[in-house]
Amino acid sequence: MKKHLTNEKGMALLTVILMFTLFTAIGLMIFTSILNNMKQINKTEGNIQSTDIAEMGAIYFKTKINDTIALQNNAGAETINDYFTTINNQLNVIETKKPISKDDVYFEIKTIGDISKYSLPPTATIKLLPNNMTTYLNKDARIIGILLNSKGIKKNETRSLSIHLKYLYKLDTNGNYAIAHPGSITSPIKCGDPSQISGIQCLYTTPQSFEGDLQNIKDSTLYFEDDFNVSGTIVNVQGGKIHVEGDFVASEINNFQDITEDKVSVPSELEVEGDAQIGIINNTFNDFKLFVGGDLTVNQIGNSVRDSTFIVLGTATIKSGLENINGDCKLCAYNGVTGYVNDPTDKIYVPEDPDFNTQCSLYGGPTKYILQTTPDEMVEYH
Template identity: 25%
Template sequence: MVVKNEQGYALITVLLIITIFTVVSLSYIGLASGSIKQNEVVEKKSQSVSIAEMGVTYYQTAIQGIFETILADRGLTPTSNFTPANITTIASQIETRFLSEFPKESEFPDTSAFNPIAGDFSTSPISITNLDFSTTPNVVEEKITINFKLKGTESGKDTVLEGEMGIDLNPLSPSFNSITPNCSSLPPGITHCEEVQNGGTPTSYNNMSNVKIISKGPLVFPNTSNNMTNIQILGSEVHFQSNVQMITNSTIESLGDMTVDGQLTGPNGGNPYINLDLFVGGNLYIDGKFELQSTKAQKVYVRDGVTVTNKMSIGSNYSVCIKGDLDVSNSLENFGNLYIQGNLRVPKSNAFTNTGVRYITGSVIYDDGTRANLNHTLPANSDTICGNTFDEPTIETVVDNVNYK
């Protein structure tokens, strides 16, 4: 009888299995370690990008602060008339003051008045280094261009950004933003949107409804535009060359001047309610009657003067806010809210009827030269009633483009 001893074979099998598992485990550990190191590198690079981007933001803040300080030092405001000499001097002073705080090839110092990083980071792995900075005045376009190059560093990893910022010395009033400047998302009920790229003559006709018309340029409506319903119109300027009457549930915003060569009112003998919100960033000129009657709360905001060559009537549901003078050639009736940051000019022979709320910061000037000085102070709730109509124009530093190196 032969007896086989298999214990040696079992031991060899166990040792082979242990060896295989050891080799596989070590491979996975090596891969995991490499992946962790790679992630650390990517994370550090990503953090350096964030630091550099933060530097761009604080460059913008610092430049804006320096610019406003220079204006104050020179007795200027955003609405000042900037001469070529002023523009050249301001550009030079921005560069000089910025570089005195933040010299080229140096890190943003903790002691700077415009220090973008709060606290003492002298031993920190985080830093922002100014590599280049210069300003260029453009006296023709009244602009200042700032070219910059900076480096963000975090734990030894660098990201370099260079780009351009601009200061447009033509001040901008805050936008009313009553209408979105695109056709991508239409408001409720609007079924058609027409975009007139550089201004021109859009489609217009009586009884037009559920239409949005937008343009970055001026819009001209040559036809009568009566009985429009659920209409939105936005342009750099808006000009109606005929009557605009009987508008319902509509909004018109002109970023600049708006002109109506006719009536803006309800038709004679018909329903006088026009239900219109009107926003004008410049002057409003109406060559005819201007009657504002509505079945619901409506508003007219104008950032410059208003001229009406005939009668003007403000219904009880309307708030009319004017940052400029109101000149009415015929009678003026106010049953709603009338806020004027300026003077009111009306004929003395036609009574100014007022049973609503009225604030006039200047005077009532009559056509015979006499005047009544009112000098009202706008009330605390004028922002609630008038939105940002009376906000002052601003000049801001704008980042035009940034390139990653």
């Protein structure tokens, strides 16, 4: 009987030991899991915080960059190469590292690394600045780009994001458009009629498309606050002024000449702030001026173009009749002429010509390059 009781006590003790061991193991597993979860939570929180710090850095550096560009735009530069050199010197003043607190919390600029993924053309000029920013000048796309990594650090946790800012460069046209806005005209007489417009000012606030020909514009101003599209020909313009704030398309412009008022000649003018596509230009006379703020594409320039000036701030593409720009005609193309081979005897001027500024500034050409203030932006987290 004693032996039986002893065996039962031994089994009970063994059961207690096994249960204790089991619960201890389970407890250790739970404790380890909680500890790991806490570590992961802390790591995740640290990662989130370092990401927030990197984003804070991105906002800070972009603000500094945009402020720098705004200041440089006030001064501008005579050439885009001069602008690129000057803006690089100014960007390099931006500090590389910015502390947030004393506890190893800060953001800083790091180099972008492999720049090949940005597919820049071989002709692009690339600069690595001492403060780790990378800049480039891409004349093919008329872009100055800025690349950097914003790295956020909170103690041992780090996160980076790359920033790619692309700024279009352009010529400052302030003061170069000669045709004044006609002001607040609610319902100008005959402005909706594309024929026989004489002695009036017309204001169009929405995009306009005219079917057929637009003809017989005499001593009048047509001002378009948006795009202007003519399916036919703009013909017989005497002392007429046409200004388009958007893009302009016409099959042909023909017979643009001056009008004499009180023994004073008033020439005809066509100004386009955007891009212009014209099928044929012919019969322009008497100090006619075409001013295009973007790119100009012309299928043909006729042989009856006389005493006319064409100013193009973008690229000029003349598919036929380029040889007709001679004598008392002149073409100033600030971003070059497609397919053009420089000839010192013609009247076609591009920035590479030694007398480009002298010849073109006489006709109201712009004097400085600036960057558009709103860039295209790409952000990638690492």
